[in-house]
Amino acid sequence: xxxxxxxxxxxxxxxxxxxxxxxxxxxxxxxxxxxxxxxxxxxxxxxxxxxxxxxxxxxxxxxxxxxxxxxxxxxx
Amino acid sequence: xxxxxxxxxxxxxxxxxxxxxxxxxxxxxxxxxxxxxxxxxxxxxxxxxxxxxxxxxxxxxxxxxxxxxxxxxxxxxxxxxxxxxxxxxxxxxxxxxxxxxxxxxxxxxxxxxxxxxxxxxxxxxxxxxxxxxxxxxxxxxxxxxxxxxxxxxxxxxxxxxxxxxxxxxxxxxxxxxxxxxxxxxxxxxxxxxxxxxxxxxxxxxxxxxxxxxxxxxxxxxxxxxxxxxxxxxxxxxxxxxxxxxxxxxxxxxxxxxxxxxxxxxxxxxxxxxxxxxxxxxxxxxxxxxxxxxxxxxxxxxxxxxxxxxxxxxxxxxxxxxxxxxxxxxxxxxxxxxxxxxxxxxxxxxxxxxxxxxxxxxxxxxxxxxxxxxxxxxxxxxxxxxxxxxxxxxxxxxxxxxxxxxxxxxxxxxxxxxxxxxxxxxxxxxxxxxxxxxxxxxxxxxxxxxxx
Numbered sequence: 001x002x003x004x005x006x007x008x009x010x011x012x013x014x015x016x017x018x019x020x021x022x023x024x025x026x027x028x029x030x031x032x033x034x035x036x037x038x039x040x041x042x043x044x045x046x047x048x049x050x051x052x053x054x055x056x057x058x059x060x061x062x063x064x065x066x067x068x069x070x071x072x073x074x075x076x
Numbered sequence: 077x078x079x080x081x082x083x084x085x086x087x088x089x090x091x092x093x094x095x096x097x098x099x100x101x102x103x104x105x106x107x108x109x110x111x112x113x114x115x116x117x118x119x120x121x122x123x124x125x126x127x128x129x130x131x132x133x134x135x136x137x138x139x140x141x142x143x144x145x146x147x148x149x150x151x152x153x154x155x156x157x158x159x160x161x162x163x164x165x166x167x168x169x170x171x172x173x174x175x176x177x178x179x180x181x182x183x184x185x186x187x188x189x190x191x192x193x194x195x196x197x198x199x200x201x202x203x204x205x206x207x208x209x210x211x212x213x214x215x216x217x218x219x220x221x222x223x224x225x226x227x228x229x230x231x232x233x234x235x236x237x238x239x240x241x242x243x244x245x246x247x248x249x250x251x252x253x254x255x256x257x258x259x260x261x262x263x264x265x266x267x268x269x270x271x272x273x274x275x276x277x278x279x280x281x282x283x284x285x286x287x288x289x290x291x292x293x294x295x296x297x298x299x300x301x302x303x304x305x306x307x308x309x310x311x312x313x314x315x316x317x318x319x320x321x322x323x324x325x326x327x328x329x330x331x332x333x334x335x336x337x338x339x340x341x342x343x344x345x346x347x348x349x350x351x352x353x354x355x356x357x358x359x360x361x362x363x364x365x366x367x368x369x370x371x372x373x374x375x376x377x378x379x380x381x382x383x384x385x386x387x388x389x390x391x392x393x394x395x396x397x398x399x400x401x402x403x404x405x406x407x408x409x410x411x412x413x414x415x416x417x418x419x420x421x422x423x424x425x426x427x428x429x430x431x432x433x434x435x436x437x438x439x440x441x442x443x444x445x446x447x448x449x450x451x452x453x454x455x456x457x458x459x460x461x462x463x464x465x466x467x468x469x470x471x472x473x474x475x476x477x478x479x480x481x482x483x484x485x486x487x488x489x490x491x492x493x494x495x496x497x498x499x500x501x502x503x504x505x506x507x508x509x510x511x512x513x514x515x516x517x518x519x520x521x522x523x524x525x526x527x
Contacts, residue, residue: 026102026109028330031182033095033425036325040183040191043488056477057200063473063517066524071466073527075459 100429101328104252108333124336125343126255127178127323130408131171131316132164132344133262133351137405138219138398139212139467141268141355143306145378145394148356151293152363153277156307157285160352163311166508168345170479173486173497173505174317175337178324180495184426185321187419189481192488201481202420204474206445209315209413212471213449215464216402216409221453222377223399226391235450238406242446245407246439251326251428258407264400266347268354271393275386277357298522302469305519308512309468311352314478315412322415326427331495358394361385406446414442472516479509 029035045053094102104123111119147156174185181188186205190198217238224234245257284290293300320341329337359378365385379398383391411428418426418438425435432439452458483505486497497505 026105027098027328028182031101031328031330033098034093036182040188040491042194043192043484043490045193049484053197053480056480059517060474060477063520064470066520067466067469067473070520070523070527071462075462 096431096434097425097427097429100250100252101326101427105328105330112332121336121339124327124329124333125340126259126327127320127329128171128175128337128340128342129344129347130255130258130262130323130404131320132167132341132348133265134319134405134408135167135311135313135316136265136348136351136355136401137212137216137409138222138402139215139306139464140311140352141398141401142219142378142464143303143309143468144352144355145359147303147307148359149362149367149378149381150295150299150303152291153281153357153360154285154291155289155293156303156356157282157353158289159304160307160311160356161286161349163308164345164349164352166511167311167316167348168341169501169504170312170482170508171316171320171341171345172338173482173501174321175324175329175341176334176495177482177485177492178321179329179331179334179337180492182325182330184325184415184419185318185482185485186416188485188491190420192485192491193481197481198420201478202416204477205314205318205416206413208313208467208471208474209409210445210449211463212313212315212467213406213409213446214452214460215467216405217446217449217453218402218460218464219398220402220406223379223395223397223402226377226379226395231454235454238403239443239447239450241403242406242410242443246428246432246442249429249431251323254411254428255323255327258404261400261407262404265351265397265404266354267393267397267400268351268358271390271397272354272357274390274393275358275361275382277360282357298519298526301515301519301522305472305515306468308515309470309472309475311348312475312508312512313468313471314475315409315471317478317482318416319408319412322412322419322426326415326429334495355394355397358382358386358390410442410446413445414438417441469516469519472512473520475516476509476513479505479512483509 108120108123111123144156144160147160177183177185177188183191186198186202189201217235220238221231221234224237225231245254248254248257293303324337359382362378362381362385367381367385377395377398379391379394382394415426415438418435418441421437426438427435430438453460483497483502486492487502489496
């Protein structure tokens with residue numbers, strides 16, 4: 001899967017322009033900061049997945065609300 | 077996996093520029109590659125140990141050890157001994173997936189959610205993590221404070237010690253240094269084992285518990301649900317996934333290291349389960365002397381309650397264990413927050429291989445969250461005990477969302493290629509997600525109906 005074009009300026013001030021080959025060989029190409037700084041393409045989620053994620057989120061918010069309610073109720 | 081960047085290392089192209097972060101990571105990787113080429117298998121395993129062991133032993137934190145101790149005090153040696161082992165097996169299953177995601181994608185969990193699902197879900201996951209981590213960090217510092225109180229060390233000194241530990245440990249500017257120092261501290265988690273031995277447990281009871289899962293816990297369903305949900309929250313939590321994945325990325329793991337990553341994860345789970353069961357066994361004498369955990373919670377802790385029953389030495393070990401459990405958890409949990417925030421903020425560097433100057437967001441987040449937690453602990457009259465009891469429950473309740481993202485990412489063939497989950501792993505992970513959801517929501521509903 002292709003990465004998106006580079007938008008970040010992260011770490012550019014500290015680049016070593018002539019690294020030793022041993023160090024380059026130590027990392028996989030897609031492991032370099034210059035590679036991992038490029039965001040991946042966004043996944044196209046089907047509608048049913050969106051609905052599932054929202055349903056789960058609402059359910060978890062209700063459960064969290066219940067935990068918070070019990071916590072506040074039990075305070076001395 | 078191809079991320080569309082394949083030119084590095086070709087002789088017809090200039091070498092890619094390396095950052096300081098790349099250079100340090102590469103130095104660590106070269107050692108692994110040399111050990112592998114010389115067929116020194118144990119050295120390879122040793123070099124690749126870290127994220128799994130730290131995630132698991134980090135999760136054996138203050139509230140977790142107190143939760144296991146409460147299980148032992150309220151129900152003795154029985155159902156909860158094999159139950160703790162099973163929950164760590166479940167943790168190993170999902171943590172292995174996080175490690176595999178890291179080795180294949182070289183990106184953190186928060187980063188992947190942001191990039192593959194969009195900013196909304198990315199920030200939602202990050203918010204879940206920050207909230208649960210803040211609550212958990214408060215309870216870690218409470219555990220350290222309680223442990224130090226046993227030795228008459230005042231609370232402000234305890235909090236200052238925690239913050240000093242976070243700062244000093246991040247000054248090394250090398251992931252490998254941070255990891256090895258934290259692992260060294262984490263091994264003291266096993267101090268609960270001699271504490272358990274000194275409690276003189278019945279081997280017959282232990283064998284019967286492992287073989288038959290009995291005696292089953294009795295009493296009120298709400299209390300049993302609280303302990304079950306709390307013990308689950310003590311082993312399978314969102315921060316562990318974020319931490320192990322980001323730490324594996326920081327370590328520089330690749331698909332070639334997945335086998336050793338599994339060893340790291342399973343070893344961590346086994347050590348953590350041993351220590352967790354040991355905490356339960358160490359507190360079991362309270363059950364036999366009919367001292368309930370709820371009666372202890374109003375006092376100064378398990379260590380002091382155990383002292384008249386099992387003597388001074390096990391109490392000291394229990395207190396030191398609590399301090400250690402809280403300290404390692406503060407380091408790993410604040411690191412997971414720092415990684416997640418560093419990954420969430422565009423352009424934010426997120427590596428222990430970077431200095432404070434190169435990674436200001438990462439290192440500041442690491443310290444600031446711990447400082448906020450410490451400040452809350454020092455507020456006079458703050459409901460510290462209630463916060464501690466609810467920390468694991470909050471993690472349990474919010475865990476299903478994290479597990480769903482994990483399952484979607486690990487089955488993303490465009491991302492993982494041939495490293496996607498197999499059917500058995502998916503079924504196991506779905507079962508775990510279901511159990512976590514049922515346990516967390518059952519307690520939330522029952523407790524709200526009968527507060």
